Each structure stands twice: as structure tokens, then as C-alpha cells.
Amino acid sequence: METSTIISTAIKLHFITDLNSYVLDEEGSLLHRQELVQLPLLMQETRDAAFKTLSTMRENQVYILHNEWDLQFFGYALRGNGVKWCILLGPFYEKAPDFFKISREHQLSRTESEELRNVANKISILTGEKINSFTSVLQQFRSLMDKTAPIVIDYALKHERNVSQTTKEEINQIELVELRYKIEKDFLRAVEMGNKKQALQLINSNNLLFSFAERFPNQPIRRVKNNLIVLNTLLRTAARKGQVASILVHRISEDYALKIEQVDQLGKLYQIEDQMIGDYCELVQSHSLKQYSIIIQKVIEHITSYYDQQINIENLAEQNDINVSHLSRKFKQETGYTITGFHQMLRINQAKFLLETENLPIEDISWMVGYDDPSYFTRVFKKETGMTPTQFRK
Numbered sequence: 001m002e003t004s005t006i007i008s009t010a011i012k013l014h015f016i017t018d019l020n021s022y023v024l025d026e027e028g029s030l031l032h033r034q035e036l037v038q039l040p041l042l043m044q045e046t047r048d049a050a051f052k053t054l055s056t057m058r059e060n061q062v063y064i065l066h067n068e069w070d071l072q073f074f075g076y077a078l079r080g081n082g083v084k085w086c087i088l089l090g091p092f093y094e095k096a097p098d099f100f101k102i103s104r105e106h107q108l109s110r111t112e113s114e115e116l117r118n119v120a121n122k123i124s125i126l127t128g129e130k131i132n133s134f135t136s137v138l139q140q141f142r143s144l145m146d147k148t149a150p151i152v153i154d155y156a157l158k159h160e161r162n163v164s165q166t167t168k169e170e171i172n173q174i175e176l177v178e179l180r181y182k183i184e185k186d187f188l189r190a191v192e193m194g195n196k197k198q199a200l201q202l203i204n205s206n207n208l209l210f211s212f213a214e215r216f217p218n219q220p221i222r223r224v225k226n227n228l229i230v231l232n233t234l235l236r237t238a239a240r241k242g243q244v245a246s247i248l249v250h251r252i253s254e255d256y257a258l259k260i261e262q263v264d265q266l267g268k269l270y271q272i273e274d275q276m277i278g279d280y281c282e283l284v285q286s287h288s289l290k291q292y293s294i295i296i297q298k299v300i301e302h303i304t305s306y307y308d309q310q311i312n313i314e315n316l317a318e319q320n321d322i323n324v325s326h327l328s329r330k331f332k333q334e335t336g337y338t339i340t341g342f343h344q345m346l347r348i349n350q351a352k353f354l355l356e357t358e359n360l361p362i363e364d365i366s367w368m369v370g371y372d373d374p375s376y377f378t379r380v381f382k383k384e385t386g387m388t389p390t391q392f393r394k
Helices: 003-017 041-054 099-105 110-120 128-139 163-192 196-202 220-241 246-262 266-287 294-305 313-319 324-335 339-357 362-368 374-385 389-393
Strands: 021-025 030-034 063-066 072-080 083-092
Touching: 003 021, 003 030, 003 083, 003 128, 021 041, 041 072, 041 083, 041 110, 072 128, 083 128, 099 110, 099 362, 110 362, 163 196, 163 220, 163 266, 196 266, 220 246, 220 266, 246 266, 246 294, 294 313, 294 324, 294 339, 313 324, 313 339, 324 339, 339 362, 339 374, 339 389, 362 374, 362 389, 374 389
Parallel strands: none
Antiparallel strands: 021 030, 021 083, 063 072, 072 083
8 A cells, every 4th residue: 555545536535525634653743734724823722732642543534533622633543554643634723713702712912812713614524414424535545546547528519620710710810809908907007006996897797708607617606706806816915005004904815715615606706706806995985094194104004904902102112213292293284183083993993894794792892902891892883983882783
């Protein structure tokens, strides 16, 4: 039993299950990894603990390994040519995790908690039926190792190639590609400038130039999803060129990456395309830092990235080699806010977003945006919005 055969079979399981796959020897050395979801550093220790558990497992038996993060893995061991091989598939969830509870139990910072949420949103939640099905597939690991080539039947009609016609088609194809790149360039520039109207006119869900029907012709949903994934990447790049804070670009990019994979209806995917273009343009309009000096751009980037933590103005001034009073005065002149006021505005805006999109207790939202005292959070929120968080949610 060769290592390459074991690894190629693990790759098969990766494509069948859409789960990360790992191959280890009986010493616990990692021989292969195929990852769709990369766990953050704070969770990798639990994955490595699962690696160690594998070496103690009975052979030819499927296990489900569960850890304190509510992550689960499939484990399987087999022996061939006197060597024990260990296979790990996962992670996956059996039910949606309670992020607030996990964050509290592990004493995560708010930044770590948000990182956990972003990664967890990419991890599959498997039904009982899927878990049973994947268990059955993993139990057949030895059978999957057999290399069986499919029988290919060529039923294409034979015809002579028309050279002049083909040449004409090739010329048309070149012109089409050049037109696509020109429109794409103009489109990205429009997004970079936050010009929503122009961006949607150049590229929208009805633009046949960008339908790419020749790709995955029998899988229209997969084709549109792939196009949206590429578009999301282009939009992210354009927004950064528009000098939007990286943390804000990251959040919208992660949000749409998740939405794209969750939707399985063409109509809704086309809606996501136009909505995504509009949202990126609005992000540039409302959060571009172009009008600010380099120092204020850096300060805003820092506050935006760590809005849920206490801001030390003295440290900010020192990092930017500027006097505290001069920094405070310059920040007020350019933004219209004091540093403290800007920090509080970001927190309240994030709280509004969570109140509108998440069914979380007010106490949890208070903690997530940086307020340890829910009563104080409620007073600040009402002062800024004229409503309590509960009234705003209604």
C-alpha cells in the first residue's frame, strides 16, 4: 500500500465531502493536507490534538472526534504493508455554534471572537443524514483506493473543418476578449471612485459579455457562482485602491463569499451580483480615506480595525511620531470628530448593524462592540440615536 495511493484516496474524500482532509502516519507526522477552511491559530491546537488521537484509534473503524470548540472531525485508521495510516476529515459542526458562549469560555478578545465567527461561517453544518452518509463512505476507504477508469464513448459527429470560418471566429473571439478587458478596466475604476451608477451600467447581471456560458455549460449555478467569486475579488481590490480601511473591505468580502456559496437559485445569484457591486461602491463613497492626510488615514485604519478595544491616544501619537495635542487637533480638523467621538461612532454603527442582522441579546451585542456594561451601552446608544437598542431593533 503506497503513500501516494492513500493520499489520492484522501483527496477523493475531500472532493466528495467538501471537508478538509489530512493523512498522517502512525507516528503522527502529517503527510498530506487539503484544506478548504484554514483554522485560525487559536483553534489549530485542537486540530493538532485530533491528530494525536488518531494514532490511538482502532483500525477499520470510523470515529467522530469532538472538542471544546464544538468542532467535529471524522477519523479513520487502516493498516497496509505493516504501516498504520490515519485519515482525518473536518472540521464540521452538527449544529450552529454559540459564538458568545464560546468566546466567553475561552476568554477571547473581541478581535479573536470576530475571527472565530468569520471562520466558523465557512465551516459546514452537517445534518444527521449527511454524517451517516459520510461515515459510510469513509468506511469504504479501501474500496475507494481501487483505480477504476470510466469507459469513454465518443458519439460526436464527424465533419470537415472550415478553415476560413474558424479564422473569422478566432478574430471575433480576440475582439470580444479585448472588449471585456476594456469594460472591466472602466468598471473597476468606477468602483474605485464609488460611482455606483456607472459601475452597474458597465457590468450587471444582464450583461451577456460576462456570462461566460461556455464555462460549465451544464452547470449554470456553478458557473455563476465562480463568476461571482472572481467579481468579489475584483471588487475587493478596487475598494482597497479607493482607500477603504482593510478591515471594512475584509468584512464585506467575507460576507459575500458566504452568501454566494449558500444560495442555489440563479435568480438570487444574479440579485447578489448587482447588490454586491452596489454595496462595494457605497462602501467607497462612505469610507474612502482619500481626502485625509497620511497620518489621519493611519489613525482611522487603526481605530477601525480595533474599534472594540480601548483607544490610547498617546500610543497613537507615538506610533505616528506626532504630538498628542497636534494629532487631536488635526484629526478634528479633517474628520469633524474627536478621536474619542469617532471611536464611539464606529461602535454604535456596528451595534446598529448587529441589531438589524443578528438575533442576539443586547448584552451580547454590547460586549461585541466593546462595552462591558450593557446599561452604559444602552445609555450611549440612546444618546447617539434617540432610541434604546431594543427600540431600534423593533
